[in-house]
Amino acid sequence: xxxxFWFEFGSTYSYPAAMRIENLAKQRGLEVSWHPFLxxxxxxxxxxxxxxxxxxxxxxxxxxxxxxxxxxxCKIPFRRPSRFPRNGLLAARVACQFSSAPWIPDFVRSxxxxxxxxxxxxxxxxxxxxxxxxxxxxxxxxIGEAQSLAAKNRLRKQTERxxxxxxxxxxxxxxxxxxxxxxxxxxxALSWAERHGA
Amino acid sequence: xxxxFWFEFGSTYSYPAAMRIENLAKQRGLEVSWHPFLxxxxxxxxxxxxxxxxxxxxxxxxxxxxxxxxxxxCKIPFRRPSRFPRNGLLAARVACQFSSAPWIPDFVRSxxxxxxxxxxxxxxxxxxxxxxxxxxxxxxxxIGEAQSLAAKNRLRKQTERxxxxxxxxxxxxxxxxxxxxxxxxxxxALSWAERHGA
Numbered sequence: 001x002x003x004x005f006w007f008e009f010g011s012t013y014s015y016p017a018a019m020r021i022e023n024l025a026k027q028r029g030l031e032v033s034w035h036p037f038l039x040x041x042x043x044x045x046x047x048x049x050x051x052x053x054x055x056x057x058x059x060x061x062x063x064x065x066x067x068x069x070x071x072x073x074c075k076i077p078f079r080r081p082s083r084f085p086r087n088g089l090l091a092a093r094v095a096c097q098f099s100s101a102p103w104i105p106d107f108v109r110s111x112x113x114x115x116x117x118x119x120x121x122x123x124x125x126x127x128x129x130x131x132x133x134x135x136x137x138x139x140x141x142x143i144g145e146a147q148s149l150a151a152k153n154r155l156r157k158q159t160e161r162x163x164x165x166x167x168x169x170x171x172x173x174x175x176x177x178x179x180x181x182x183x184x185x186x187x188x189a190l191s192w193a194e195r196h197g198a
Numbered sequence: 199x200x201x202x203f204w205f206e207f208g209s210t211y212s213y214p215a216a217m218r219i220e221n222l223a224k225q226r227g228l229e230v231s232w233h234p235f236l237x238x239x240x241x242x243x244x245x246x247x248x249x250x251x252x253x254x255x256x257x258x259x260x261x262x263x264x265x266x267x268x269x270x271x272c273k274i275p276f277r278r279p280s281r282f283p284r285n286g287l288l289a290a291r292v293a294c295q296f297s298s299a300p301w302i303p304d305f306v307r308s309x310x311x312x313x314x315x316x317x318x319x320x321x322x323x324x325x326x327x328x329x330x331x332x333x334x335x336x337x338x339x340x341i342g343e344a345q346s347l348a349a350k351n352r353l354r355k356q357t358e359r360x361x362x363x364x365x366x367x368x369x370x371x372x373x374x375x376x377x378x379x380x381x382x383x384x385x386x387a388l389s390w391a392e393r394h395g396a
Contacts, residue, residue, distance in 0.1 A: 046254060056244060058366045062379060069386070168256045181260060184382045188267070 002031040003193045004174040006167055007108070008039045009088025009095075012053075012067045015116045017171040017183040019076050022105050024186065030193050034104050036095040037162045038088075038155065039170055046168075051085045070183065077117040086115050087123035089155075094128060094142060096158050097151040103135035110135075200229040201391045202372040204365055205306070206237045207286025207293075210251070210265045213314045215369040215381040217274050220303050222384065228391050232302050234293040235360045236286075236353065237368055244366075249283045268381065275315040284313050285321035287353075292326060292340060294356050295349040301333035308333075 005021050007014040025032045043051070053060035064080055071078035091111045098104060110131040114120040120127050125143055132139035145151060162172075166179055173180040173189035175196065180189035203219050205212040223230045241250070251258035262278055269276035289309045296302060308329040312318040318325050323341055330337035343349060360370075364377055371378040371387035373394065378387035 056366070058364060062364060062366065062377060065377070066379070066383075073386070166256060166260060168254070168260065179260060179263070181264070182382075184380075185264075188271070 001029065001193050001197050002033050003189060004033045004035055006035045006037055006162055006165075006170060006172040006174065008037060008170040009091045009111055009115065009122060010051075010085030011039060011170040012063060012084075012116065013070075013183040014171040015067075015078075015112045016070055016074050016076055017186055018108050018112045020074060020183075021186060024190055028190055028194050030190060032105070034095060034099050034108060035158060035162075036088075036092040036099070036108075036155070037159045037167070037170070038092060039085075041159055042163060042168060045163075054084070071116075077113070079117055079119050081115055081119050083121070086121065088115075089123065090125065090128050090143070090146065091122055091131070093146040093151050093155050094132070096155040097146045097148075098142065103132075106135055107131055199227070199391055199395050200231050201387060202231045202233055204233045204235055204360055204363075204368060204370040204372065206235060206368040207289045207309055207313065207320060208249075208283030209237060209368040210261060210282075210314065211268075211381040212369040213265075213276075213310045214268055214272050214274055215384050216306050216310045218272060218381075219384060222388055226388055226392050228388060230303070232293060232297050232306060233356060233360075234286075234290040234297070234306075234353070235357045235365070235368070236290060237283075239357055240361060240366060243361075252282070275311070277315055277317055279313055279317050281319070284319065286313075287321065288323065288326050288341070288344065289320055289329070291344040291349050291353050292330070294353040295344045295346075296340065301330075304333055305329055 003025060005017070007018055021032055048055055053063045068078055068080070088111070095104060095108055111122050111128070114127055114131060115122045122128065129139040129143060132142055136142050165174060165177070169181055171183055171186075173186060175189055175193040178192055178196070180186075180192070201223060203215070205216055219230055246253055251261045266276055266278070286309070293302060293306055309320055309326070312325055312329060313320045320326065327337040327341060330340055334340050363372060363375070367379055369381055369384075371384060373387055373391040376390055376394070378384075378390070
């Protein structure tokens with residue numbers, strides 16, 4: 001039985017979900033399938049050229065406070081990034097191209113911690129390389145492959161598939177075709193997977 | 199210790215919150231203060247002339263499925279209304295004008311059930327009157343008073359206060375100045391009230 005985890009590295013609420021999902025899934029005997037995608041193209045189709053949390057500042061103010069509370073409750077470190085949203089394109093290409101590699105869960109968490117706990121610029125090859133450094137023998141060759149045309153197309157197709165699945169935000173969870181949106185739906189999605197199989 | 203419950207009768211996620219809050223608060227020795235308000239003026243300030251669930255149909259499709267699941271999990275009856283959002287102006291004026299009356303919690307739940315379980319038109323005096331019929335001796339005089347200039351101003355001011363408190367959606371919960379948004383934050387808001395007093 002498995003749960004598909006759809007995430008965007010720039011998304012605040014994807015961060016606690018990414019930190020929590022593997023342990024919670026293991027406790028229930030479920031497998032996690034990691035699906036990085038990009039929210040930018042999806043937001044642009046809605047007419048948004050920025051995160052809705054920036055477009056609607058009242059909602060944005062609330063979100064920062066809420067994420068802080070959520071992270072405290074889950075005992076996850078959190079520091080509000082000096083820039084939001086950060087560009088997760090390169091990290092997403094790495095995670096998409098190598099999505100079945102055994103080091104992917106650690107890599108994903110490392111990038112999220114860099115963004116939302118260490119306030120580092122995750123858009124640069126330097127940061128992505130340092131997130132890979134303890135996980136793979138040759139970070140630069142991984143980054144090189146992630147910048148190939150094949151890898152770029154792979155992430156583009158993954159984002160198109162997100163749209164086909166009805167995904168409009170992150171994090172999202174799919175159990176078969178059943179969609180759950182938001183870090184606060186992670187437990188419900190896992191329970192659904194347990195009850196309905198997938 | 200108390201929790202302020204801010205709700206809009208047309209709002210889907212306010213429905214399970216309205217059905218759940220009194221019992222959950224009682225279990226923790228907390229008092230609920232009932233604050234009906236209108237989302238319409240708040241949405242219009244964001245540039246929306248309709249519910250965002252109608253403006254963004256992909257999000258709307260998800261919401262209907264999610265609300266159904268949420269209601270099932272809480273064992274609350276749910277039938278998708280044939281019209282959304284319904285106009286809760288009159289019901290909100292009643293609930294605002296008589297917000298401290300002992301029958302308010304029952305009235306609020308009755309209006310929500312009419313909208314989201316019985317698919318009735320809650321905008322009409324007939325429906326509002328029937329929701330009052332078992333709670334007050336003279337429903338028509340309650341409805342009459344709710345349509346007075348004083349009652350209209352009271353609801354208008356309450357909606358202005360919502361904006362001042364940083365409220366941008368419903369349901370919202372305030373514990374002192376600490377804001378929580380969404381039915382899925384009800385438990386967190388109650389725990390906050392327990393820990394921090396209010």
